Amino acid sequence: MERNPPNFPELPLPENLERFPDLHPSLDARSAVTEANRCLSCFDAPCTAACPTHIDVPRFIKKIASGNLPGSARSILEANVLGLSCSRACPVEVLCEGACVMHRYNKKPIEIGRLQRYAMEDFFANWQASSPPPPVSHPQKVACVGGGPASLACAAELRRAGYAVTVFDNRPLPGGLATYGVAEYKLRSSDSQREVERLASLGVEFRQGEVGSDLSLEQLESEFTLVFLGLGLGAMQRLGIPGEQTPGVLDALTFIARYKTHPGFSVGRRVVVIGGGNTAIDAANAARRLGAEEVLLFYRRTESQMPAFPFEFEHSLVEGVKFHWLAQPLEIMVQNGRAAAVRFLRTRLAGPDTGGRRQPEAVAGSEFEVPCDLVIPALGQARLAEQWGQARGLRLEGGLIAVERGSGRTSNPRYYAGGDCVNGGREVVDAVADGKRAALAMKEAMNHG
Ligand code: SF4
Structure with a gap:
């Protein structure tokens, strides 16, 4: 296994920077201080309670207002080692900013995400790996399997506490979805890699390879x-x-990873996206920005049943994505060895399923074809825990690893777990919170073991 790859490639590619300008541009120094001064520094701040990693929001904002940017960044990083990624990828509308008391006064919530990003960008602009990592002060060693946000947060917490930690990742660059899977206009791979570099400088060991x-x-x-x-x-x-394995069909995560890491990636003129979640929306928006004249998103239920956040949907409308409800794909039509069209069938909503959502059912004789250059299915991800469940006796629930709430401990006392393999796929910040919680419980177990 390769250890600590010393040179993380420079990402993203310059052309992507032009095609994917930030969704929310950076604040400049003056507007950051003005915005910070609007914060009421609430006692029992609801914004902090709404953050899964409980960043002390009024504290870091106050430090921005007083010009203490390094202190502000330290406050953020103490609570959330991926404070830069989270400042860009978090759905703040439903977390900290959604909880801001300003809503009660019919005022615009404090722009917490942009302020956090302002402090984090200043920190990383000035950060260099200089001093040697803190010494290892405990005999026990911890492995974090998977290089995504949950593992990185767990590794950082334990390394800070003096434990030797190794992160195993089977992809060329660590960071998981923060590196490969979040849309470019939200989070750039280079930001995720800066955070990984910082962890490596703190003494976290990275090994590339497949455990098992x-x-x-x-x-x-x-x-x-x-x-x-x-x-x-x-x-x-x-x-x-039929036709799913044809060139010209790329699932949404492969598509996002591909355009984030390959120069000159072309999508053609017309793109069909299939699915109704946030990843489908990310892919559709990206296809527009990569030059598709028309991006059509098809979902088998209706707008009100779509799992994507409403603000993501609104944003996609602004990007020019066209939504088509109540349609499910039947076949990908192939011409000259490539996907050339998708054949759909109309659906209608029948009675509710066990989850309370109404089930789509096919409408006979309603087939129609949509010609396209690229098809992007976005149906949710498979669950990987099965093999670990069998090999190490971990209890599973619905294909996910079952853990003790609050500690992340699995049914096997040597194993802890967190992030998407436990929660089924939530936000980067939820994974960070899981990793932190598990690290605290692991410390406790090792101290008393
Ligand atoms: S709730 Fe809003 S005003 Fe109150 S501390 Fe948080 S950001 Fe500031």
């Missing part, structure tokens, strides 16, 4: 006292229709 094949589970358990599983989720689920 490059390193056996027996080797893993003989080298490490405890293991944190931040496996994330697997590949996107298939549509299960």
